[in-house]
Amino acid sequence: MTQTAVSDASPGVSRGPSTPSVPGISAIRATDPAIADLIAKEAERQETTLELIASENHTSPAVMAAMGTCLTNKYAEGYPGARYYGGCEFHDQVETFAIERAKQMFGCKFANVQPHSGAQANAAVFMACMEPGSTFASLVLKDGGHLSHGMKINFSGRYYNPVHYPLHYDVSHKDFERIDYDAVEKVVLEHKPKMLLCGYSAYPRTIDFARFRAIADKVGAILMSDVAHIAGLIVGGAHPSPFPHSHVVTTTTHKTLRGPRGGLILTNDEDLAKKIDKAVFPGMQGGPLMHVIAAKAVAFGECLRPEWKTYSAQVVKNAKALADALTKLNYRITTGGTDNHLMLVDLRKRSEALTGADASKWLEACGIISNMNGIPSDPRPPKVTSGVRLGTPALTTRGLKETEMSAVASLIDRALSAGLAGEAEFAKASAQIREDVRRLCDRFPLPH
Ligand SMILES: *Cc1c(COP(=O)(O)O)cnc(C)c1O
DSSP, rough: OOOBBBBHHHHTTTTSSOOOTTTTTHHHHHHHHHHHHHHHHHHHHHHHEEEOTTOOOOOOHHHHHHHSSGGOOOOOOEEEEEEEOOOOOOHHHHHHHHHHHHHHHHHHHHEEOSSSSSSHHHHHHHHHHTTTTEEEEEEGGGGGGOOOGGTTTTTHHHEEEEEOOHHHHHHTTTTTBOOOOHHHHHHHHHOOOSSEOOOOOOOOOOOOOOOOOHHHHTTTOOOEEOOOHHHHHTTSSSSOOOOHHHHHHHEEEESSOOOOOOEEEEEHHHHHHHHHHHHHIIIOSOOOOOHHHHHHHHHHHHTTSSSHHHHHHHHHHHHHHHHHHHTTOOOOOGSSSSSEEEEEEEEETTTOOOOOOHHHHHHHHEEEEEOOOOOOSSOOOOOSSHHHHHHHHHHHHTTOOOHHHHHHHHHHHHOOOOOOOOHHHHHHHHHHHHHHHHHHHHHSSOOO
């Protein structure tokens, strides 16, 4: 594959230290300049903005290259050694590498690397473990759960019966905004769910998997740990492992794991593994995305290197540094801080009028990318919210450390202060903040 700098092939894109190269772009440009231009612009956007979305990351060139290969041409329905199509010799070997590396990463016995996404992985596990209408217990979306954990209009809420356990909502409680494990137990004893889910999309604290397992065992429930957000930290030893406590573990591969977009299912239980394989294919999916599975194998290889420990530890150190710096600037971080890669910023302490929607819009105009997020007991609706969710996996990938986190916090505060000062003030200040963001990005280029 040729490595063509965007600036060579596209006179419309500015040159300079922040002009990224896009492998293979010349081939796209030759037949489809409109799409090539958009890809080039997106590469430039990623290179010149600070990515603080907690569920995103920057994959390595090797991971991206694996996705752009001829493996996409192949039908490989089935599993290694048991396919429904000819010509799968090398696909069997690729998938076996991905499976073996996944097992090694999590220290478990079985892995299914075929789910197209995290939600698909969860759907397959539900299909393997429950009947339509079965009850399961989870954290509700507005408290930090995921839509595939029982949102009413999601498959999980339409075809199954979710019951939800709470956080501590009492501000005077020492565990304010953290999981209320006693209440989890109460909900589980009352509803006797088939499955108990833990693992979240917007929860900044360590999950006590052993405690969840003890609760699940009281009613014989299957403990499913959806570690979509924290998988990379687990592999790097920066968060406790869901094994041996969990019956089944699901994750995405594109968040802290820094792989291609996709899902992954893990277990130590052979019977369950067989049911899961059947639920993924032919239950949920047809042909696996073999080019993505190759990219998963490459990403897992990266996770198994010694540097991964350093990366994961730095992600957590950076999150703590960012949370501390924002606290000093008069923002409230829910639960008082973070143990992992993300934090929820309650904006109301800084200014009662400040909403998540305004904040994320102003930040984006300054080149700081985040998402609005409800905070526990948020009085504002999901499209407004009182919070933003910030995460450090992507910034850590490009090499930022604690010192830069203070700089990032100060850029965030400048952007929001300018926004609060009114449109004219924002127009004046945001151009300079955008320039300062660009300069910081230039010092920390993406992996090429
Ligand atoms: C992101 C996420 C998922 C689903 O990921 P998709 O790949 O977007 O389907 C599932 N569970 C949790 C907890 C997540 O945060």
